[in-house]
Amino acid sequence: MVLTSAKQAFQDWKGSENSFGKLSNLQSLCDVCGGQHASMAHWEFMQTMPQDPVDLMDDMVKMGLFRENQLRTADSVNAYELRKALFLKRVGRNDPKRERLILALCRQAGGLENAFAAAFGPQAGLFFADSIRNSKTGRREFLRNMAVGAALVTLAGCAGGNEPVAEDSANAPVGDANLEKTDLQIGFIPITCATPIIMSEPLGFYEKYGFNASVVKMPSWGAVRDSAIAGELDAYHMLAPMPIAMTLGLGSAAFGVKLASIENINGQAITVAEKYKGQVNGPADFRGFTMGVPFPYSMHNLLLRYYLATGGIDPDVDVQIRPVPPPDSIAQLVAGDIDAYLMPDPFNQRAVYEGAGFIHMLTKDLWPGHPCCAFAASDEWINANPNTFRALNKSIIEAAGYASDPANRVEIAEAISERAFLNQPTEVVEAVLTGNFDDGNGNTLSVPDRIDFDPYPWQSFANWISSQLVRWDLQGDGLAPKSINEQGYETVGTDIFLTDLARELAQELGQEPPTEIYRTEELMFDTFDPADPQTYVQQQIDEYGV
Template sequence: MAVASFNGPSQQWDNLTSQRGNLSELELLCAICGGSHMSRDHWQYMETLPSDPVDMVDDLIKMGLYKPDSFDLADTLSQTELRKQLFLKTVSKGDPKRERLVNDLIKLAGGLDQAFAAAFGPQAGRFFSDAQRISSVTRREFLRNVAVGAALVSLASCTPGGSDAPTAPGDSADVPENLEKTDLKIGFIPITCATPIIMSEPLGFYKKYGLNAEVVKMPSWGAVRDSAIAGELDAYHMLAPMPIAMTLGLGSASFGVKLASIENINGQAITVANRHKGKVNGPADFKGFVMGVPFPYSMHNLLLRYYLATGGLDPDVDVKIRPVPPPDSIAQIVSGDIDAYLMPDPFNQRAVFEEVGFIHKLTKDLWPNHPCCAFAASDQWIDANPNTFRALNKSIIEAAGYASDPANRPEIAKAISERAFLNQPTEVVEAVLTGNFDDGNGNRLEVPDRIGFDPYPWQSFANWISSQLVRWDLQGDGKAKTAIEGKYDEVGQDIFLTDLARELATELGQSPPEEIYKTEKLAFDDFDPADPSQYIQDQIDKYGV
């Protein structure tokens, strides 16, 4: 494996600089770490290393990138251990809290070789291929391989300004006492709405509170619901209407669930297949469409129905709305099984990325700062683990606060894009989180609040959700009206833990509201949480459904 084999990255650098224009080298961000140091030096020092492997190692030692005493370690390690230690050092950056994530990646990739190749490309695979044959090669060849491995390690360890990788704030906080349970499994759907739940694993928010929490990727919201009822998960990423529906026995057997904090606000969109370009300008144009939503008891379904009705359409007659697991949405729009969908991101942006769909409307334009997903746990689990529940909720509320800072979004996008989490191109996830994106219609948009992370569970959110469950009677048996009508506040305050969320946020130095209700200003009306029944009647009178 000659040093010249690293010319590929150099060509990538040249392409990158040509794309960025005629800026001086000092003005460019590092293509690896995002820092503002002399980025091209990464490739130049790789290409100008001595050809003699022993001299190469000496240079790396002088640079401080390789320690001479590592030769002793290398001589004593078996081939498997050598490979694993180099991989762990590279990917975990010496941070023990990331080693479990690395091991999970190894399993997901199907083995160490596949994981390393996935992380670093063919050069790493060739390096390990040579390293496997160490017993049959010369000392000089061995030193060459170790030197190249060290260079890979140095590149992977690169961070802005030469400092350690950015970490979540407050990592040194005291671990809470009297935790009933520390090994936890938290179910999530791979969407950006789950950002605080997902990022809390790789960025250390769970560990800060003494929790060894593993986020478990789930295939659909039905699977989350069923696993919750079966007790297979400790806590869950849920759609905001799900705790209400499950507690009241809508769509499933009654099972008590509490909504502890909101995961995200905004962050959804209506995406339409490219074959309908030029034909869809407003809600009336969706007549006859087959449209996907992630789950019947979702903000997506309720917001889509709200929007369609304003165009004079009956969502149960004039269109066909059907559940589609978010990871399947792109395939179904390509195959023609559905014409459009109201889905969580990154699947709206992914449709644009794949050039199969365009973004018709962001849901923030239907209801600014509407809730979408939430962190939830069952009544039974909370009662059995009150201290653990409090610590877990607090870690997620802190993560939401961290994610609410736009400056942290690129870091978060990189962390959650990994295969173990969203398994999406980082550029797609970053477009969603930063709000700088293409809409598929030739427009480059800047919408900083495309998605937000405000964990406060307003009781007015609960009342609006309940009002729409009554309005649309999704089961068709009137059960929602019987369970909710006349008890809006009671239902909301039993299920949405607003007071606890405020208490934990205040402890974290955040500034949650003192009020629990507010008038919600939607695109086509205002919702007064004090009178949901009148709101429903006004909607029916105005739109006929």
């Protein structure tokens, strides 16, 4: 009786002068599919609706805008998935042409969020807040998200008819139905750089793409390299320079590896043993030190060498740099086997937590936005599993996007701190991810981008890494300079860093990756022009003598 009266009232409203025309302004024939559904003047319509979410929800239901199964679907899918999965999956219907059209329209609107704003009004951002993921979400916020979620489900009818949405569609994986392999094992080192790879297991990003995936803890980067060559696992967490080094045969037999996406930017630090407190103020003060890095072909080694050289330190003569597996770094610092290290977190923050050392410098101060770790797989595995590789990379890129939101960092810290993953105190991991931390020198700092997550593999990253492999010739046999100079920096980078694919997958997810592949990189002591890396190397040698 109440619902019948509400519908009659709605029909009266529809015909009134205050209805800004007919309901045909809201429910009209669609130019795309020919069906009748909400397709015009959404923002005007929403402005006339109640602002209270409970009343808004009630009115939308009473107007008959949503079927019951649409409400159940909206109830079971959170706002995050509705934005990034349901809209593309249902509206795109796995039709690449349709998805490209949708994404092109979203780009015209300035991004997926702006497209939603154009459709649902200036307050769309509130409707699509990820609050459903938060257990503290109130009933009003939940109902508001559910109402707009149901609206998206209704829009999903624009795919060649108005067939009802299947009730189990909310739980259907969004991965390619033609996956060559679904049971996966992905190697990782227990550091915060691996956050997107690790969190994708407990937070369900792998499962969302149709994978039964497990992350496998590895003891060292040497073990990661050897396991990849042996084909023991499916994909890997690798240091950004490793795919270049392995493909060129630096430190091992040549073995083709592709860097699919960047795991993290920033997120490292130089930590010094407690006994040197007050004695280390700049690079020249490290003379005579034994210093640890996680692997020779790492951003850590290259950045440490870059820093030391500016203080007149020859990294191959005036200090001893040796590889130390990150989990062993604090024990070696306490034992006096090493005096300092440039390591990934959480081992810098854990040293402060244990009173074993202090943070001398965050690497973001050496190079803001520098790459560190990456998601990678061998050429052989990618060729054998192209659909699986694409879907797996997409899940990692989506996870990186989720991790890039500071609002999600506390949740992530709790998820990845567990024994099976980082096996670290949650407060240590949270200090790293949130950037609210003590540095061991009596300072409490707030550095929100101490670590960040941007999956885009800039070709300028590849060129800088190659330039430093040429500069330092880590093997001492001339192989790196010879190989890179003969092949060319651009060829090495574009063959190994899959920038175009990462952009394509990010766009499919509604993210807004750059369209350029190179950018000028601003470091602490110089500026890197990726168009002329050889001149950059020579300038470094001329200025610092090494």
